[in-house]
Amino acid sequence: MKEFSVLNHDMVPEHILLTEDEIKKLLAKYRISKGHLPKIKTSDPVCKEINAKAGDVLKVVRDSMTAGKALSYRLVIEG
Amino acid sequence: MAKKDTVLALRKRGISSKMAQILCDAGFTLSKLEKASVEDLVKAGITSRNANLIMKNRIRPPTEKSKDMSSDLIDSKLRGLLLPTTITDELQRDLRRIKLTEVQLDKILQMVVDAYERAKVEPCEAVGIIAAQSIGEPGTQMTMRTFHYAGVAEISITLGLPRLIEILDARKVPSTPMMTIRLKDEIKSDRDKVRKLAWEIETTSLLDLGDLSIDLAEMQICIDLSEKPLLQRNISPEEVVERTIDELGVDVRLEGLKLIIHPEQPSYRELLQLVEKIRGMVLKGIEGIERIVIRKEDGEYVLYTEGSALKKILNCDGIDPTKVKTNNINEIADVLGIEAARNSIIYEAMETLREQGLEVDVRHIMLVADMMTCGGELKQIGRHGVAGEKSSVLSRAAFEVTVTHLLEAAIHGDVDELCGVTENVIVGQPIRLGTGDVEPIYKGG
Incomplete structure (x- = not known):
């Protein structure tokens, strides 16, 4: 049987890799540097699945109980 | 569409029959008119004042068919606003049911936006303290009783205050997984x-399949296998013997439905150790x-x-x-990732509180969950996690194990920048919260 991909689990929100351009726009919008973003480790099962490298930024589309959909961002770090 | 129908449709949209006729003669249809600009209309031979009127009217058609078009307008207006999807969805649903002019629509949307902006947390608000109080106060009313057979028959799970503490402490294994x-x-x-x-x-051990007895005279262990569990668990006595030999590496004999196991050395100690091993052995199923x-x-x-x-x-x-x-949050973090763990913290904490009949706003729990997961791994709220990672020495010393922190800081010659709240309270300065966190900036010209 094919191994189950964690991305399909109900509790795992959608993770999207951002392009360099999108990262620049994001950082400019909030006037922050990459280090200010919440982190996610390269050893995280989702990171392994979508092949994220340290230094990448992920957009997380969460199902929020209050806002319906909420965007969040995480910086991929070694670990 | 025939010209006559177009004229009719335009008239239903509040455009005078003369104008409608002109538009039709110029080759306009409804869909073309949708995309047309004022200049296009002027070219068709309509005065600019009338053209503006038409532009306004074409979007508030009072007929059945026109309903879709006004909802298009609602959609496009909503898209331009920075509102959460729950609010826009509700607006979309409710606005479609009523007839509105564009001015009224704008007014309603403006009021919604104003109300939303008012409801937002203000900058420099001490959200952490508010979250702590909002969870802490109802927490005092929670039961100290650890176990409860909630909803699920026969399975006992830790609930109430002990469970909440367990979640916030990010324990490796919960007391009742x-x-x-x-x-x-x-x-x-x-x-x-x-x-x-x-x-x-379900894990099957030898003891699930039959009764164990120790024969001290013969220095052997006997297990009387029963038919029913063997059949239920779909395992034959021969398989049992094979698995036992594989796992324990001892001499096993099968007599009818009786399993006779000899320890390697015929000593009392060996015999007792073997019994323990048999207890822990998994024949079938998923361990855990x-x-x-x-x-x-x-x-x-x-x-x-x-x-x-x-x-x-x-x-x-x-x-x-x-x-x-x-309900094992650490396991979720390992297997499904940090975002799933965050969802799980929120779910478990809310369920624990709800089960006790307490209503805590989910935003407070979300803040806690965000703090626990923002480093990419689960951090507890406490000395070994969130509170222990503060950069300020005084703030850490004020929390727990005061002397250790002060001593360490003294040995390393640490510096406290006095940026946070606690340390400024300690030294008696205004704290950086609310109006205390804003400073005038001079832009020299």
Whole structure:
């Protein structure tokens, strides 16, 4: 049987890799540097699945109980 | 569409018959008019004042068909606003039901935006303190009683205050690990198949299959296998013998349904150790799943397990892997990732509070969950996690183990920048919160 991909689990929100351009726009919008973003480790099962490298930024589309959909961002770090 | 119909449709939209006729003669149809600009209309021979009127009217058509068009307008207006999707969805649904002019629509939207902006947390608000109080106060009313047979028959789970503490402490293993397993469509309503699957998953040890007795005279262990469990768990006596020899590496004999096991050395100590080994041996099933309870919910069978083994369960046949749940948050972080762990913290904390009849706003829990997961791994709220990682020495010393922090800081020659709240309270300065966190900036010209 094919191994189950964690991305399909109900509790795992959608993770999207951002392009360099999108990262620049994001950082400019909030006037922050990459280090200010919440982190996610390269050893995280989702990171392994979508092949994220340290230094990448992920957009997380969460199902929020209050806002319906909420965007969040995480910086991929070694670990 | 014939010209006559177009004229009729335009007239229904409040455009005078003369104008409508002109527009039609110029080759305008409804869809073309939608995209047309004022200049296009002027070219068709309409005065600019009338053209403006037409532009306004074409979007508020009072007929049945026109309803879609006004909802298009609502959609496009909503898209331009920075509102959360729950609010825009509600607006979309409700605005469609009523007839509005564009001016009224704008007014309503403006009021919604104003109300939303007012409801937002203000900059420099001490959200952490508010979250702590909002969770802490109802927490005082929670029961100290640890166990409860909540909802799920026969499976006891830690609830109330001990469970809440467990969640916030990010314990490696909860005191009562538990899983909820939903099943694939093919088998979820077939009781026999579900039973069979449950036997496959549940750990089977030798003791589940029969009674164990120690024969001291012969220095041997006898296990009387019973037929029923053997049949239920779909395992033959020969298989049992084979597995036992593999696992323990000792001499095993089968006499009828009786299993006779000899220790390597005929000593009393060896014998007792062997009994312990037999107790812990897993013959079949998934290690960690100690017991399964099957319940029928809304016409489908659901498995509740005592013990948790998320990774192995996810790749089991017959279960619905997208809906498997466990109350072990650390396991979720390892198997499904940090975002799933964040969702799980929120879910578990809210459920624990709700079960006690306490209503805490989910935003407070979300803040806590965000703090616990923002570093990419689960951090507890406390000395070894969030509170222990503060950069300020005074702030850490004020929390727990004061002397250790001060001593360490003194040895290393640490500097406290006095940026936070606690340390400024200690030294008696205005704290950087609310109006204390804003400073005038001089832009020299």
